Amino acid sequence: MKPLPDLQGCENRMLVAQNVRSTIKYTECDKPRCIYSKLKLNPRDLRALKHTTDKYDYTCGAILAPEGDVLHGKVFTRLQLACTSHIEFAYYSSDVGRKDMCAYCVATEIQKDKDLCKNFKVVLPVCDLCRSKKLEVPKRNPIKK
Numbered sequence: 001m002k003p004l005p006d007l008q009g010c011e012n013r014m015l016v017a018q019n020v021r022s023t024i025k026y027t028e029c030d031k032p033r034c035i036y037s038k039l040k041l042n043p044r045d046l047r048a049l050k051h052t053t054d055k056y057d058y059t060c061g062a063i064l065a066p067e068g069d070v071l072h073g074k075v076f077t078r079l080q081l082a083c084t085s086h087i088e089f090a091y092y093s094s095d096v097g098r099k100d101m102c103a104y105c106v107a108t109e110i111q112k113d114k115d116l117c118k119n120f121k122v123v124l125p126v127c128d129l130c131r132s133k134k135l136e137v138p139k140r141n142p143i144k145k
């Protein structure tokens with residue numbers, strides 16, 4: 001088993017909002033997953049990306065551009081993801097998607113929990129239905145008081 005950065009093609013620290021260039025929806029769930037790249041993708045890269053993503057069937061946590069693909073080593077997705085994983089934090093802090101989307105079921109126009117927002121700098125929206133299923137509201141950066 002190769003270490004994760006080798007498999008993924010990049011270190012986890014590269015998987016941040018400023019490197020999000022696009023999103024992809026996998027076949028098994030509706031969650032948008034972030035496509036990361038160090039460099040902005042030019043129209044040729046975007047065409048290649050479309051070609052690549054049309055060619056393969058993905059599930060969450062799959063390698064986007066496998067060895068041999070023109071975009072191999074250029075575009076990345078997070079491998080530590082399963083269909084049950086909520087939408088990534090980077091999705092919400094980048095400008096590729098909707099910021100009012102439930103992190104679990106992709107319902108839109110969802111408000112963030114106001115009480116949690118008082119205690120955490122970053123809180124993701126989770127709809128009432130998902131909350132009633134006891135899905136945890138993803139949050140980070142506790143506000144020090």
Ligand SMILES: [Zn+2]
Binds near residue numbers: 028060
């Ligand atoms: Zn999935």
Ligand SMILES: [Zn+2]
Binds near residue numbers: 102103129
């Ligand atoms: Zn939901």
